[in-house]
Amino acid sequence: MFEFNLPLANIVLVTGFLLILSGLWAMFIHKNIIRMIIGFSLMDTGIHMIMVALGYITGGTAPIFDDAVDGMQMVDPVPSALVLTAIVIGLGVTAVMLSYAVKIHQAKNSLSIDDCAEQKW
């Protein structure tokens, strides 16, 4: 049951899952907003790793035509392109979250989520 066969894609996939779990854990247990944002970024990175792992082909090389890759099997270019999109959007979301954190800090003079009690339902 604990036997993973260990080609490259599996290692990357498992690492991605672990990163998602640790990111979720960080978001759950921390009260500090900045730490929650760091947890979000960890989770984001984990998702990217999983997507890249899903596109890997055994023995594949980067999908760029060059003399060096002549006739070699290429990895799937579509997940790479999607991850490129996902990274940029993750960056945008993180920027907005950080500016909210700055705003909260200005208003409450603290970064703890407990001080935002009026938002709780």
Add this chain to the structure above:
Amino acid sequence: MLKRLFMLIALVLIAILFFDVASNFTERSELSGISQYYVEQGAEELGAANLVTSVVVTYRGLDTLGEVTVLFISAAGASLLLRRRRNTNKKLVVEESSEIVQTTLSIMFPIIMLFGVYIFINGHLTPGGGFQGGAVVASALLFFMLARPNDSISHKLLMKIESLSGFTYVVLGVLGVILAGGFLDNRVLGLGEFGSLFSAGLIPLIYILVGLKVGSELGSLLQKFRE
């Protein structure tokens, strides 16, 4: 305490789900469907050596336009949140950084800029492209802000570069509808010689625009955070 228990249970359930997926996963050994088509025909059809670039800029160009829009909206949202009230408009005066840092800035700033531009101009040939090059350009701007904390980069200029390149991007996309097969089709210009700098039709042009847009957007975002 109860809250923690629920968190733990949620995490364990997610972990079980992930474990199931991970243990049943086997690496793929061949391409399928649309990827097969991209790898076999993509280079011939669009003339770009970097297939990821062809997918990002042309096959899924509309997604990339949406992505640029998302980045723009998030930059706009962040600057809306971080805007300063008029009455607290006092300039923050920070101590100048040391001469070593300032001299390094004047040597490194053009080089980092040039590297960013190189990355997005060669996006269709080498790993890289508009977003990566734009990030490098923004890092040069960040260096500038760190080394000279009392000088600011013209916000108006950044905004003009950004909106102009965004507008031109859409115009180029519409040109594709009129002159070639569809929105953002890169075959408006000739495909050129495969693997040379001036090849792959519109792709380098679009990536230059994306690079300028991303660079100026991230630059103004960083500036907002500094203020």
